[in-house]
Every structure is written in C-alpha cells, then in structure tokens.
Amino acid sequence: MALNTELDAHDTRILAELQGDARLTMAELGRRVHLSQPAVTERVRKLEAAGVITGYRATVDLTKLGYGIRALIRVGRAEYARVVKLIQQTPECINAYNVTGEDSWILEIAVIDVAHLDAVVTKFCILTETATSIILNPAREHQPMLPPQRDSVRPPIRKVINA
Amino acid sequence: MALNTELDAHDTRILAELQGDARLTMAELGRRVHLSQPAVTERVRKLEAAGVITGYRATVDLTKLGYGIRALIRVGRAEYARVVKLIQQTPECINAYNVTGEDSWILEIAVIDVAHLDAVVTKFCILTETATSIILNPAREHQPMLPPQRDSVRPPIRKVINA
DNA sequence: GATGAAAGGACTAAACC
C-alpha cells in the first residue's frame, strides 16, 4: 500500500476489529467486514506492510501480576541521554514520553507498593525535580483509533472557508 | 486458574511472548516456550479466564492515520461526572486517568493539527484549568510487563529483614 | 475482488502417562 493511498471504509473496519481483538482469524474478520477471506488477508498484509498496523499485543492486568500501584511521574529538565539511560534501566516504566512544556518527560510506571514507588521515584529525583500522580482509576484505556473524520472536527471553520 | 495460584516460569514466558506478538499461533507459542500445543493452549485459556490476560489488540501508527500530534492534557479539579461525560464525547482521547495530586485527570489524545488540538483543549478548558504537553518523542511505549522480581527491587531491605 | 480447489498447518478432544 503506497503511503498516499487513502484508507477506505473496508480498511477502517478492519482496523476497528483488530484493535478490538487482535486474535481474530482472517475467516472471522472477513465475515465481520463483509469481505472474502483472501481479500481481507491481503488488506491486512498491506496495512502491516505500509506500517499502519505496527503490531499485535496481549494486554495484561497489572494488578494480577502483583503491581498494586500505577503512577505517572513528571520529570523536569535534565540531560536527555541520562534520562533515556535511566528509563532503559527501569523495567517498571511502561511508557515514557519526551514532551514540550515545563516538564520534559512524563513516565507511566507500575510498582508493587508504596516502598517500590519510592524506590523508582528516587531514581529520577536524583536527576531533577519530579511530580508523581498515582492513578486512581483509568477511566478510559486503549481507545481504538480510526482515521479522523475531519468534517466532524471543525465544521464551522470549513463552512466559512467553503462559503 | 485460582487467584491465589502463582504464575510459574511457563506462564511468565507465555505472557512475554503474547505481549510481543498477540497473533502467535498456539503451535508456535508452544515451540517457543517448550510446551506442547495442547498444554500451551490450556495455559493461555486459564490466563484469560483468570483475567491476567485482558485482551489482544492491534497497535496502529497514529501518524499514518492522519493524526499529526499526540499530547497529554492535565486537567485540574472538576466535577467527576462532567469530566467523564466529556471524555466519553471525545474520540480523540486514547487514555484518561483519574489521578491523585494537584491535577485530577491526565488525558492522552491524538489530533490532526494545532487547530484540532485547540478545539479539544478548549472543550476541557471550559470546565477547569488545564496544561497541555505535546509529545515530542515516545522514548518507550508498551513495555511488556512481567511479574515483578521482588528480590531485585529491594534487596538491601530483604537482606536486613532475613538476617 | 470473488470464488473454488488443494495442500499444509493449526486447533480441539480424547486417551494415556
């Protein structure tokens, strides 16, 4: 699939289904999107080759693995390479984002308990100032994303421009 | 699998493999963890039934879908139900965490461009104060998580206690 | 892109250790 090729309605439905259940068989996926099995298999292959689909992963319940606390740590300005190295040495870090603004980094971590949280936060406190927020409730997680409906996003502006 | 049942080395390897590639066949998974196909299939079934594995999802390249910007929005104190309702009405919101601390919410969003970012942030600005950080670089994402190695986390403490 | 056929591989259930 060329990069300039638009995703059509079939592709969008395929992406929606696979973000909901990555273990669907091609036969079942074909039934759901109303395509034959060879057709849907070829579309998935192209979506993978084009880099639209970047992978398939099982999601786990961190609580059941023994992680009692999830937290977000905001990390202030610090030497880039040192932060990256520290992140790589921190298996408790699930996601790490280099961001704009007052904080330079926002990390998402999973830890066993408060003592463990203290240990991880302390590693980053040594570099620069940090602010830790414990996640009370993930109100929304892993929302499946589809191509944006541009017209629904900015209808007043477009109407004015097109007038 | 009972909740009090410990995950053994086989389960840990299965979790590692499926977090890396959720579309592995049971036959291939069995080869990788050195178990027969029926054995590994039964273990995966039990991990799913126990809620350790919560799902399987395809991951997509948001840039290729047309989302040029990802951002984190920190949202201050506001009426819980109003925030939840607003999140539900925001398809750009990928993750939303209710957290402790000065900010009450941290949202992760994907938007097309700056105008779109403005539109989404404005929706939440109306409720309370917000702070937006654009993601420059996701240095680490979706780190596969395994049961914590407790001894590696707090070795000095354990040694003292056990002495 | 759909359909149909054929070969190889994967899944399920059973018997057994």
Added chain:
DNA sequence: GGTTTAGTCCTTTCATC
C-alpha cells in the same frame, strides 16, 4: 499437568471469473 494421536477446521496459494 503434560504428551500424543486423530479428526476437523483454518490458512495459504493457485487458478479462474
């Protein structure tokens, strides 16, 4: 709890429309 076997289903590839 694991393995092996046998039967069924799925997947892949090909050809054809």
